[in-house]
Amino acid sequence: MPLTACTHDRQQTDRSSLMTTLNLIVPCFNEETALPETSVRLLALLESLVRKGVVSDASMVTFVDDGSHDQTWRLIEAFHATNRRVNGIKLSRNRGHQNALLAGLMTAPGDVLISLDADLQDDIEAIPHMLDKHRAGADIVYGVRHKRNTDTLTKRLTAKAYYWLLQKLGAEITPGHADFRLMSRRAIEALRSFKEANLFLRGTIPMLGFQSAVVEYERQARLAGESKYSFANMCALAFDGITSVTARPLTWSTRVGAAISIASVCFGLWALAVHFFTNRALPGWTSIVVPMYFLGGIQLLFLGVIGGYVSKIYTETKQRPHFIIERTLIASMREPARTVRPVGEHEALTAGARNP
CATH class of the missing domain: 1.10.287 (Helix Hairpins)
Structure with a gap:
């Protein structure tokens, strides 16, 4: 009987090794209020995909702390200690959203990487559809907002004008797409060949030329906290995007x-x-x-x-580096999956960190 159980476990391991290993890349900056709920939802999604045989049991989540000033990194350490699927990357200082995202893409393992924001405005229910597109042959799958109902009228109009201008300037960019995307390992390795210091991912990734697909989703309300992008930051990103992809x-x-x-x-x-x-x-x-x-x-x-x-x-x-990694937390995928800690316990941990 033990031999039979051992053989069954080995067969399950062999089947899992043939499946796609998914890694969810989540850049974070001062997201202590959103991370507890975000971690629970993402880990629950991974467990569901593993049970259905969609992805390998070695799939994981990688949180990238972009030099946060709050308890974001303490929470990531707590997630890592209580769940084998959680990886953590801590940058030495704040380098901006694009560089934090790049740090995750360039250093995280996995056959397929999906980047999304920590506030979960990117609908995670679209992830299974993105994986379907990947299995159909797409190396890059763009998550595109179907509507921008959660944005103000001013933001909707300026976004539409920005995408229109980029297209008129000849940039290969997908309207309504931010940084919610799937990339295969082949696409990630190709991205390494782009050595410029000002790497505008939304304009650079379409230049890779691999087969791509689009999955539309409804933009969700922010889970907690407030947007880290001020109007000045958005203008700077827009100008940087234009000057990065076209002359x-x-x-x-x-x-x-x-x-x-x-x-x-x-x-x-x-x-x-x-x-x-x-x-x-x-x-x-x-x-x-x-x-x-x-x-x-x-x-x-x-x-x-x-x-x-x-x-x-x-x-x-x-020729300065895009980012400097101060510390990493690597999950041990040989351990059995631990139970995801309830949100309330993470909130208690945050409160305790503030009042030691």
Whole structure:
């Protein structure tokens, strides 16, 4: 009987080793209020996928702490201590969402990696559908928001304008897609070949050229806490995205400059014609001040665009790392799965960490 049980366990292990090993990559920055519920939901999803035979029993979750100032890392340590499926990566300082995400993608194991935000606005119910697309042959599966009902009208309009502008500039980008995506190991290894310091993942990953697919989902309300992206941060990300994936703004500045020069020549010829062939006098202040301010604004605008590209060159020459890892927590997948600790216990741990 023990021999039969041992053989059965070995057969289960062999079958599991042939399945896809899934790793959920979750960047975190000051997410102590959201992480307890997030961990429970993600681990429950993994257990469900394992039971159904969709993914290997070696599947896991990797939380990446992007230099948080609260108890985020303490919670990740607690999750790791109580569940074999939890990995942790702690960056030495805050490097920004894109670099934290890149740290997870470049260092985490697994056949398939799915990145998602810690607030679970990315609907985890879409993950099984993403895995279906992967089994059908897609190396990259983009999670695309079906609607943006949870966003303000201003954010919806600016997002639509941003994606429209990126497409007009020739960037290969999927409208409605942020960083909720599936990537195969082959796609991850190909991403390593992109060495630039300013790596804009939303624009770079489509350049890999592998077969891709789209899964639509409904954007959820934020689980807890508040967004870490201010309006200024979103504008900076938008500008960084444009200058990372295309040089067309420089071409546009040349064209606009040429058009203004032609218009100025035409205006000058018209002014001379009025002076020599008519008795009318041109309005003085209006005809001088308005074009002067207009041209000054255009010059400053394109000087800023050029400065953006020059700053990228400056950053590239330094060859600084995208991130520095201070500590890692590696799950031991040979141990039996432990019970997921209830949310209340994690909340108690957080309270205790604040009041030792």
